[in-house]
Amino acid sequence: MNTIERALGILLLLSGGQRRATELAERFGVSVRTIYRDVDRLIALGIPVEAERGAEGGYRLARGYLQPPVALTRGETAALLVALALVRGLRATPLLEDLGTAQAKLLASLPRSAREVIEQGERIVAIERPPVDVFHPEPEPVAVADMQAAVDAFMQGLLASRRVRIRHENPYRGRVSDYDLEPCGLLFDRDRWYLYGWEVDLQAERFLRADRVRHAEVSGMAFRPRLDLSVQSQIGRAWLSRAMRRWEREGVASEISVSREQADRLSRDWYYRHAVFEPEGDGRLRLRIPNTDPEVILPLVRWLGPGADLVSPPDLRARLAQELAQMARDAGSAGDI
Missing domain, CATH: 1.10.10.10 (Winged helix-like DNA-binding domain superfamily/Winged helix DNA-binding domain)
Incomplete structure (x- = not known):
């Protein structure tokens, strides 16, 4: 030998x-x-x-170096390939390069006829982009390529139990911050990825939008995964409820008096359902929103229609009164024609 x-x-x-x-x-x-x-x-x-x-x-x-072969049926393989085609349609896909090699291996196991169909996954499977949210205009995000790099680095750190250093931009406050995170999970919501981890310096949970990450790098610092933290705890946009309470403490809020029917309508909205609704009496409620941007608040009040009263801030109330008066004059002029 x-x-x-x-x-x-x-x-x-x-x-x-x-x-x-x-x-x-x-x-x-x-x-x-x-x-x-x-x-x-x-x-x-x-x-x-x-x-x-x-x-x-x-x-x-080393553990995991050699793995036993996995036998998949033709239907199981096709199901996985369709799922791969779906995630490829996202604005960023975790571990995109590894996904490509995995797809090549799966395709190689299929008969030629099935392989030719599945290879053109984008022809038979599509993802519709979410429509523009006119009530919640947002600043332009960081480049998609940067989001892909952030998602990949975060996932690599999670798999290797290594910390990830992240530089994150907050466009509303004009601030760029550095974080040292122990990755806990990823959440996909409304066409964007969120990074969920434990911030080492502040010893607290952190939830960051991946499309606002300027730089992400896996460090050499290992950590023991925290079994008490699960990204499932963020389902239902629990993170948004906490963020809105924090925004209320940090800044000025708009207050709108609404009817019970209008409050029920807003409670079905992905964003406003997490705002504060306080009883006023006579079946009405006071809605408090941690935002005073006229491009957000005024369209919302106009959409709610009669019965909605913008209580504060006073400058927005005065501006709305002027706009409504002008609309009434325009409607009256149109009626005379």
């Missing part, structure tokens, strides 16, 4: 579990020193052979 054959034989034996050097030497009829050299060759080729000292020690492959 030559050196290459023996090294391959050692690799096959290690794939089945840990082996002592003396055991390998007896198996191949060589000296222990020769086994040492064979293992060094395997390591030089990039094969992660680990050594453990002691009476119970020996050589073994």
Whole structure:
């Protein structure tokens, strides 16, 4: 048996579990020193052979290096490929390069007829982009390429249990902040990714929009995953409720008096359902929104229609009164024609 054959034989034996050097030497009829050299060759080729000292020690492959084959039916493979085609339609896809190699392996397992159909996944599967939200205009996000890099780095850190250093931009406050996060999960909502992690410096949860990340880098600092944190805790936009309470404490809010029917209508909105509704009496409620932007508040009041009263801030109330008066004059002029 030559050196290459023996090294391959050692690799096959290690794939089945840990082996002592003396055991390998007896198996191949060589000296222990020769086994040492064979293992060094395997390591030089990039094969992660680990050594453990002691009476119970020996050589073994790094956990997860060799995995058993997975047998999938034709339907199961097609289902996975359709799912891959769907996530490729997102504005950013976690681990996009790894997704490409996985797809190539899955395609190789299909018959030619099925492979030709699934290879053109974008022709048979499509994703419709969410429509523009006219009541919640937002600043332009960071470039999509940066969002892809942020999602990839965050996912890589999560899989390797490594911290991720992130530089994040807040366009509303004109502020750029640096965070050192232990990744906990990813959430996709309204055509964008959110990064959920534990901020090391402040010892608190952090929820960041990936499309506002300027730079993301996996660090060499390992961490033990926090089993008490799950991205499922953010479902239902729990993060938005907390953020709106914080925004209320930090700035001025707009207040609108609305009827019960108008409040019920707003409670179905993805954003305004997390605002504060306080009883006023006579079946009316006071809506408090942590925003005084006229491009947001005035269209909302006009959309609500009669029965909605913009209470504050006073300057927006005066501006709305002027606009409504002008609309009434225009309507009266149109009626005279």
